[in-house]
Amino acid sequence: MTACLDISGLSATLGDGRRILRSVSLTVEPGEVRALVGESGAGKSMIGKAVLGVLPPSVRIVEGSIRLEGQDLGALSPRDRRRVIGAKTALIPQDPLTALNPSRRVGPQMTDRLVHILGWAGDRADRRVRQLLDEVHIREPDRVMRAYPHELSGGMRQRVLIAAAFAAEPRLIVADEPTTALDVTVQKQILRLIALLQKEHGTAILFVTHDLGVVAKISQKVTVLYAGKVVEEADATRLFADPRHPYTRALMAATPRYTDPFASLLPVDETVLAGLAAEIADADRRWEAGHG
Amino acid sequence: MAEPLFKVEGLKVALPDMTRKPLIGRAPMVEILKGLDFELPRRSVTGIVGESGSGKSTLGRALVRLIEPSEGSILFEGRDIAHLPEPELRPLRRNLQMIFQDPMSSLNPRRTIGAIIAAPLGQNGLGDNLDARVADALKRVGLPVNFAKRYRHELSGGQRQRVGIARALALSPDFVLADEIVSGLDVSTQAQILTLLERLADDMGLTVAFISHDLSVIRRLCRHVIVMKNGEIVEQGPTDALFANPKHAYTRDLIAAIALPEIDADWLKAG
Numbered sequence: 001m002t003a004c005l006d007i008s009g010l011s012a013t014l015g016d017g018r019r020i021l022r023s024v025s026l027t028v029e030p031g032e033v034r035a036l037v038g039e040s041g042a043g044k045s046m047i048g049k050a051v052l053g054v055l056p057p058s059v060r061i062v063e064g065s066i067r068l069e070g071q072d073l074g075a076l077s078p079r080d081r082r083r084v085i086g087a088k089t090a091l092i093p094q095d096p097l098t099a100l101n102p103s104r105r106v107g108p109q110m111t112d113r114l115v116h117i118l119g120w121a122g123d124r125a126d127r128r129v130r131q132l133l134d135e136v137h138i139r140e141p142d143r144v145m146r147a148y149p150h151e152l153s154g155g156m157r158q159r160v161l162i163a164a165a166f167a168a169e170p171r172l173i174v175a176d177e178p179t180t181a182l183d184v185t186v187q188k189q190i191l192r193l194i195a196l197l198q199k200e201h202g203t204a205i206l207f208v209t210h211d212l213g214v215v216a217k218i219s220q221k222v223t224v225l226y227a228g229k230v231v232e233e234a235d236a237t238r239l240f241a242d243p244r245h246p247y248t249r250a251l252m253a254a255t256p257r258y259t260d261p262f263a264s265l266l267p268v269d270e271t272v273l274a275g276l277a278a279e280i281a282d283a284d285r286r287w288e289a290g291h292g
Numbered sequence: 293m294a295e296p297l298f299k300v301e302g303l304k305v306a307l308p309d310m311t312r313k314p315l316i317g318r319a320p321m322v323e324i325l326k327g328l329d330f331e332l333p334r335r336s337v338t339g340i341v342g343e344s345g346s347g348k349s350t351l352g353r354a355l356v357r358l359i360e361p362s363e364g365s366i367l368f369e370g371r372d373i374a375h376l377p378e379p380e381l382r383p384l385r386r387n388l389q390m391i392f393q394d395p396m397s398s399l400n401p402r403r404t405i406g407a408i409i410a411a412p413l414g415q416n417g418l419g420d421n422l423d424a425r426v427a428d429a430l431k432r433v434g435l436p437v438n439f440a441k442r443y444r445h446e447l448s449g450g451q452r453q454r455v456g457i458a459r460a461l462a463l464s465p466d467f468v469l470a471d472e473i474v475s476g477l478d479v480s481t482q483a484q485i486l487t488l489l490e491r492l493a494d495d496m497g498l499t500v501a502f503i504s505h506d507l508s509v510i511r512r513l514c515r516h517v518i519v520m521k522n523g524e525i526v527e528q529g530p531t532d533a534l535f536a537n538p539k540h541a542y543t544r545d546l547i548a549a550i551a552l553p554e555i556d557a558d559w560l561k562a563g
Contacts, residue, residue, distance in 0.1 A: 184506075188549040212479070250480070251479060256512045258552075
């Protein structure tokens with residue numbers, strides 16, 4: 001079976017030549033949720049941006065490939081690449097308020113993609129969006145589509161963006177910290193909604209998050225990232241039962257649990273950090289030797 | 293049991309609703325806190341939890357009198373400070389300190405860390421031996437003394453939050469308000485800041501109001517909890533009891549919504 005997303009040996013550098021992605025490989029199989037987890041600066045959002053073809057101009061991919069359903073994005077012309085990415089992927093962003101244009105009504109913003117990128121007729125796009133609004137349990141689609149973003153609550157806006165993401169039946173959705181800005185009860189509703197739609201539509205999701213709790217609830221596969229390098233990759237069940245990399249174990253020990261209030265809350269310790277630094281230095285040495 | 297540091301009764305706060313302000317004239321008032329009764333026991337960390345819009349930050353701001361309540365009393369050390377005018381509040385300010393959520397925006401980018409920590413010391417009549425006091429404050433939060441010469445942008449997120457703590461504690465206050473002080477941090481940094489605050493509160497005998505949306509963090513750090521919703525207290529009590537036997541449906545919802553880092557196939561379906 002061809003993977004829905006296949007990232008292989010991906011390295012990216014900043015303008016000064018510093019590597020921010022270090023030979024990252026990961027796959028997302030059709031219909032599967034893979035969590036990409038790491039602390040700030042680990043490069044997890046950068047990977048999502050690379051897949052969506054929206055890397056900042058200062059970041060350059062220097063090696064490796066990104067394949068969407070077997071199609072190598074690097075081998076396509078910029079125009080074809082945009083077309084393939086537009087047809088096969090969608091984004092659920094972190095902050096629905098900045099992702100929506102404040103001066104336009106919500107409805108047209110949802111149909112835009114369908115009409116302008118996929119070339120659907122206006123009424124077909126409209127029907128499709130209404131259907132999806134229904135799937136995300138929005139009872140008054142007319143009111144919501146006529147509303148401006150600020151007239152909707154945070155949870156409602158995130159529902160709108162989830163509906164918009166699934167509307168075009170993408171093969172892959174990149175969800176970039178989609179619940180980080182939300183209250184816990186709303187977060188749970190949104191996670192449930194994403195899980196439900198993901199199953200019904202058979203969509204693959206690359207779920208970027210810093211929250212191991214969210215990872216445990218939403219994903220089947222997990223990639224743990226540190227400083228742009230994959231440190232552990234596993235089935236979610238195995239990862240939480242038996243985390244093997246010291247860094248993964250340290251992250252888990254640093255996460256407070258209300259069920260275990262007297263566990264000592266330990267930050268990632270010096271030994272683990274030194275080990276990570278050595279791993280990265282070693283990887284960089286080998287990479288530089290191969291690219292001297 | 294000793295008299296509580298804070299005793300609050302019938303606390304109401306109303307603020308102008310700017311979204312409904314007419315072009316000319318005053319904005320209508322909207323009630324943010326709708327009559328709260330609670331105490332903050334001495335030398336103990338009390339968690340204040342609730343979702344956005346619950347009024348937890350407004351409550352904190354009323355306690356340290358950044359805002360004036362519209363009704364009710366706030367007894368601090370037995371004295372009602374609810375409506376004290378600023379000149380009478382000023383001598384109390386040293387004792388009512390706060391640490392903010394975002395140290396990036398609460399630390400002046402153009403001043404050195406040393407100057408930032410020294411400023412409130414000078415204003416509160418502790419201007420002698422400034423360098424030594426700043427050095428003590430830095431040491432207390434585990435930062436090297438030479439950080440006094442650095443600027444905000446040279447520090448990591450965790451280090452900046454340590455500076456925020458150092459600034460608040462340099463005045464040896466009795467009370468510290470900590471408003472979502474770990475919510476922007478990575479878990480590892482969060483663990484450091486929480487254990488630091490836990491230790492300092494213990495060592496210095498601080499009374500802390502710890503505002504957070506994260507019940508796992510509250511469970512870990514706080515002896516008492518106040519659960520807020522829509523400007524009201526729905527439940528309060530000792531943390532152990534509240535988690536063992538949450539009485540209010542909203543408290544149960546909040547606890548059920550916590551995503552623990554454990555595989556649980558039923559979690560998404562339940563609730």
